[in-house]
Structures are given as structure tokens and as C-alpha cells.
Amino acid sequence: MSDFFYKSSEPETVAIVRDFYVQKDMHRAQLAVLGSMFGGKVAPMRDITSHFAGGVKLTGGTELDAHWCRPDDYGYRSLRSTVKLAKGMSKEDRAAIRAEHERLVALWAEHCPKRLSSHEYWQRLVVNTGHLLMSGGIKLEVNGTAYFRLGFQINEAEHLANVAAGTPSCGWIDGAVEIVASEYESARIAKVKAVEVSNA
Numbered sequence: 151m152s153d154f155f156y157k158s159s160e161p162e163t164v165a166i167v168r169d170f171y172v173q174k175d176m177h178r179a180q181l182a183v184l185g186s187m188f189g190g191k192v193a194p195m196r197d198i199t200s201h202f203a204g205g206v207k208l209t210g211g212t213e214l215d216a217h218w219c220r221p222d223d224y225g226y227r228s229l230r231s232t233v234k235l236a237k238g239m240s241k242e243d244r245a246a247i248r249a250e251h252e253r254l255v256a257l258w259a260e261h262c263p264k265r266l267s268s269h270e271y272w273q274r275l276v277v278n279t280g281h282l283l284m285s286g287g288i289k290l291e292v293n294g295t296a297y298f299r300l301g302f303q304i305n306e307a308e309h310l311a312n313v314a315a316g317t318p319s320c321g322w323i324d325g326a327v328e329i330v331a332s333e334y335e336s337a338r339i340a341k342v343k344a345v346e347v348s349n350a
Contacts, residue, residue: 153299153300153301153331154299154300154301154302154303154304154328155297155298155299155300155328155329155330155331155333155334156297156298156300156304156323156326156327156328156329157295157296157297157298157326157327157329157333157334157337158295158296158298158323158324158325158326158327159294159295159296159325160296160324160325160326162324163275163296163323163324163325163326164291164294164295164296166271166274166275166296167271167275167289167290167291167296168291168296169271170268170271170289171290171291173266174201174266177194177201177263177266178194180261180263181194181203181263183261184203184258184261184262184263185206187257187258187261188206188208188254188257188258189206189208189209190206190207190208190209191206191207192204192205192206192207193205193206193207193224193226196268198282198283199267199268199269199279199283200265200266200267200268200269201265201266201268202265202266203262203263204226204228205219205221205222205226205227205228205229206218206226206227206228206229207224207225207226207227208227214227215234216230216233216234216235216236216247216251217229217230217233217234217247217250217251217254218230229254229255229258230251231255232251233247233248233251235247235248269282271289272287272289275289275321275323275324276309276321276322276323276324277300277304277320277321277323278319278320278321281300281301281302281320281321282300282301284301284302285300285301285302286300286301287299287300287301288300290337290338290341291341292337292340292341292344293340295337296323297329297334297337297338298323298326298334299334302320303320304320304321304322304323304326305320305322306322306326308320309321309322310322
């Protein structure tokens with residue numbers, strides 16, 4: 151499957167892509183706050199449509215199993231939806247563990263950020279998310295220009311004809327012009343370096 155590359159300096163297009171990364175940075179900051187509530191780093195997770203909180207990297211062993219699932223391959227634990235009680239515990243111990251679990255669940259609910267929908271921003275860019283689900287897409291912004299890598303080709307004339315006919319379209323990004331892969335890759339590298347500098 152071929153990838154197609156585009157860029158746009160249209161102010162509204164650039165603003166949408168920039169806003170996505172602002173929201174993504176805020177989401178990461180909220181994950182850090184969530185982790186501080188539990189004493190460990192929260193895994194930033196994403197699926198095909200959104201970014202969300204994963205498990206927490208906690209220090210400890212089996213004593214955590216009442217409240218937390220076993221660690222994954224990277225050492226992150228997910229909070230159990232219901233407490234896991236060991237056999238032979240006293241009524242008082244069971245009540246105490248249940249109360250602690252309720253506290254942890256409430257703390258998670260209070261501080262866990264809501265999912266950040268990446269598809270919401272593609273929809274604002276007038277890109278058909280069905281095509282994204284099948285073929286994928288990446289967006290980034292560097293120095294006032296938005297860049298896109300798509301697993302499908304967008305065509306302005308076809309899009310306008312489909313809109314007029316009321317039929318589905320892959321969409322069209324305002325101001326988009328097709329570019330070669332090397333121009334996109336240069337922008338991607340510049341974006342990575344800018345992020346590294348800001349995190350240093």
C-alpha cells in the first residue's frame with residue numbers, strides 16, 4: 151500500500167493540527183498528575199481513534215494484587231474494577247480492603263483524564279475517518295505548516311463532486327498540496343527534534 155503526503159499553510163488547517171498537539175500535551179500532563187496520585191508513572195496509551203490512560207508502574211509485589219491486575223510485560227498494572235479478596239481473611243480485613251479499593255477507584259475516576267479523540271480532529275479537517283480506519287493517517291505541524299501522511303489519496307475535484315452528489319468522500323484538507331515523501335520526512339524529523347528540545 152502506498153502512502154500519500156500533503157502539506158497545508160491554510161491558517162484554519164494549521165490551527166486544527168496545532169490544537170490537537172496542545173490537547174495532547176495537556177493530556178500527558180494530566181496523566182502525570184494521575185500517576186502522582188498513585189505513586190507511579192501512568193502509561194500513555196492509544197488506539198486507532200484516541201489517546202487514553204493505561205496502567206500504572208507501581209513498586210511492590212503480590213501485596214498489590216487485591217487492587218491491581220498483575221503487571222504487563224512493561225511492568226504496568228491496571229486498577230481492578232472489583233477488589234480481589236484472599237481466602238481465609240477476617241470480616242474486618244475484608245471490609246478494610248473493600249473500603250481501600252473504593253477509595254482507589256474514586257481517586258482514579260476523579261483524576262483520570264477523558265480520552266483524547268484523534269478522529270475528532272480529522273473530522274474537523276474534513277477527512278473521512280472510515281478511510282483512516284482502513285488505511286491510517288498521521289498529522290503534524292512545524293513552523294506554521296501542517297503536514298499529513300495518509301494511506302489513501304485525497305482528491306479535491308472528486309471530493310467536491312461527491313459533496314455535491316451527497317455521496318461519501320475521502321475528504322479534502324483546506325489548502326492541501328501533495329508533496330514528496332522526503333519533504334514530509336524532513337518535517338517529521340524537525341518535529342521530533344523540537345519535542346526533544348522542549349522536553350530537555
